[in-house]
Amino acid sequence: MPKLVINGWFWGRTDTGSGQYLHGLIWELYKALDDWQIILLTPPIYGDYRLPAPPPTVQKIRAPLPFWALNAQLVKLAWEQQVAPHWAQLLHADALFVPYWASPITSPAPVAVTIHDMIPVLLADYASGALARAYTWLVSKSARKADAILTVSQSAADDIIRLQKVPPERVHVTYESLGAPHAPVTDEEELARIRDHYRLPDRYLFYLGGFDPRKNVPLLLEAYARARQLAPDLPPLVLAGRLPDPDDDWFTDPLPIIQRLGLSDHVRVLGFVPDAHKPALYTLADLFLFPSRYEGFGMPPLEAMACGTPAIVADNSSLPEITGGVTPIVPTDDEDALARAILATLANPPAPDALIARANAFTWQETATRTAEVIRAMVRNR
Numbered sequence: 001m002p003k004l005v006i007n008g009w010f011w012g013r014t015d016t017g018s019g020q021y022l023h024g025l026i027w028e029l030y031k032a033l034d035d036w037q038i039i040l041l042t043p044p045i046y047g048d049y050r051l052p053a054p055p056p057t058v059q060k061i062r063a064p065l066p067f068w069a070l071n072a073q074l075v076k077l078a079w080e081q082q083v084a085p086h087w088a089q090l091l092h093a094d095a096l097f098v099p100y101w102a103s104p105i106t107s108p109a110p111v112a113v114t115i116h117d118m119i120p121v122l123l124a125d126y127a128s129g130a131l132a133r134a135y136t137w138l139v140s141k142s143a144r145k146a147d148a149i150l151t152v153s154q155s156a157a158d159d160i161i162r163l164q165k166v167p168p169e170r171v172h173v174t175y176e177s178l179g180a181p182h183a184p185v186t187d188e189e190e191l192a193r194i195r196d197h198y199r200l201p202d203r204y205l206f207y208l209g210g211f212d213p214r215k216n217v218p219l220l221l222e223a224y225a226r227a228r229q230l231a232p233d234l235p236p237l238v239l240a241g242r243l244p245d246p247d248d249d250w251f252t253d254p255l256p257i258i259q260r261l262g263l264s265d266h267v268r269v270l271g272f273v274p275d276a277h278k279p280a281l282y283t284l285a286d287l288f289l290f291p292s293r294y295e296g297f298g299m300p301p302l303e304a305m306a307c308g309t310p311a312i313v314a315d316n317s318s319l320p321e322i323t324g325g326v327t328p329i330v331p332t333d334d335e336d337a338l339a340r341a342i343l344a345t346l347a348n349p350p351a352p353d354a355l356i357a358r359a360n361a362f363t364w365q366e367t368a369t370r371t372a373e374v375i376r377a378m379v380r381n382r
Contacts, residue, residue, distance in 0.1 A: 002094040008042040012051040018100040020179030028368030110147040117296025118159040152297040153318035174370040182306035185283040194280035203235035206285035223338035242272040282307035306359035308352030
């Protein structure tokens with residue numbers, strides 16, 4: 001029986017995109033590779049008490065770190081470049097799968113690596129320090145040596161082929177799906193509970209995401225202010241997502257911008273919201289706004305659509321590809337276009353059934369099927 005070793009660095013870390021990807025994929029991958037033995041390799045640094053059980057036929061091994069892994073950077077480097085390939089050799093693996101951008105430079109087994117996006121290469125300020133630049137160089141070099149590269153959108157695939165200078169036949173689009181289940185919430189008591197918990201208005205526009213520069217939150221607030229000038233009765237805007245530390249000026253603090261634009265009575269800032277609350281927050285919203293400048297996949301708009309809420313996105317990277325034309329698309333960084341799209345979509349929203357159908361087109365079963373095909377072909381062709 002062939003053996004697949006999976007780098008489980010992000011196992012149990014569903015607060016990250018890579019962790020959600022690993023968890024969503026593995027629960028279908030073991031079915032798609034039902035004639036393989038799958039071994040999930042997890043590091044010791046999180047402690048087993050935090051780690052959920054994998055699927056029933058997947059073996060989990062907690063591998064030790066070398067003595068020289070003395071700090072967080074060295075621990076991660078040791079895990080990716082020494083521990084994972086060593087255990088692939090020790091277990092006589094037929095393939096090593098790294099579900100995030102960190103394949104080893106050398107491996108005794110064929111390597112498949114998932115590159116979710118090219119942010120560290122495309123956006124220089126996301127990898128501006130010397131250590132970050134060195135790490136990006138290392139994982140870029142290792143990816144070029146990988147037997148197969150998986151990615152989560154055609155847009156990301158195009159970026160990888162162009163920037164990593166790898167042959168197109170080695171790059172495979174497998175997409176992904178929702179990190180947690182999302183669907184319209186029909187339980188009126190649950191909706192009332194969430195509305196009361198966050199003191200939400202009867203109607204609102206919604207943003208959920210990060211506050212790093214590419215998320216374009218300042219433009220979102222400027223566009224909302226412009227839309228209010230055109231329609232003073234516009235519903236309030238609600239922002240959700242973990243706010244940056246006050247002394248971290250690289251991230252966008254929305255509060256001073258809200259105050260400068262005179263929006264203090266019209267914009268609510270919720271901060272972090274747990275996954276369990278997100279479906280109701282999306283369901284209650286009239287409209288979801290996501291003018292990001294770059295996304296490898298674009299999970300928040302897909303979550304909103306899965307709840308029947310229209311999502312306005314910018315016309316860049318994977319966003320038009322993921323939304324599939326059933327939601328409005330506006331030119332990137334065009335404040336006026338976004339303001340007018342807000343008003344037009346509120347006046348004539350797309351049918352919820354079309355939004356839900358588009359979101360449901362992305363399934364972990366399909367992701368796993370395509371991933372299994374790549375792994376099988378990679379081993380055959382090695």
